[in-house]
Amino acid sequence: xxxxxxxxRKFVGHTPIxxxxxxxIVMDHGRSLLQERDxxxxxxxxxxxxxxxxxxxxxxxxxxxxxxxNVEVIRPLGMFDKYFMEYSNGSKLQNHRYVIFD
Numbered sequence: 001x002x003x004x005x006x007x008x009r010k011f012v013g014h015t016p017i018x019x020x021x022x023x024x025i026v027m028d029h030g031r032s033l034l035q036e037r038d039x040x041x042x043x044x045x046x047x048x049x050x051x052x053x054x055x056x057x058x059x060x061x062x063x064x065x066x067x068x069x070n071v072e073v074i075r076p077l078g079m080f081d082k083y084f085m086e087y088s089n090g091s092k093l094q095n096h097r098y099v100i101f102d
Contacts, residue, residue, distance in 0.1 A: 004051050016092040020049040022058045023099045055098045074101045
């Protein structure tokens with residue numbers, strides 16, 4: 001979790017917050033790249049925006065961190081804003097996820 005999110009949680013505790021995230025879809029010969037989650041299951045690689053960064057910058061950084069791939073953003077696919085999460089520690093959030101085609 002980014003230091004930015006940790007600093008917010010120091011003030012608000014487990015109060016629900018809104019966070020911005022980005023997901024990159026990496027395609028190769030008609031197949032898309034998935035990432036295995038620590039808690040089980042599979043997802044598209046991505047993560048949280050850091051303060052002052054753009055969605056494209058965040059996508060490139062997250063894909064490099066998660067997959068070791070240097071990607072170029074081709075185009076945005078959409079914004080999804082009705083995604084709610086609750087972590088095992090009780091922290092709740094509404095995730096605004098921006099999906100980018102890499």
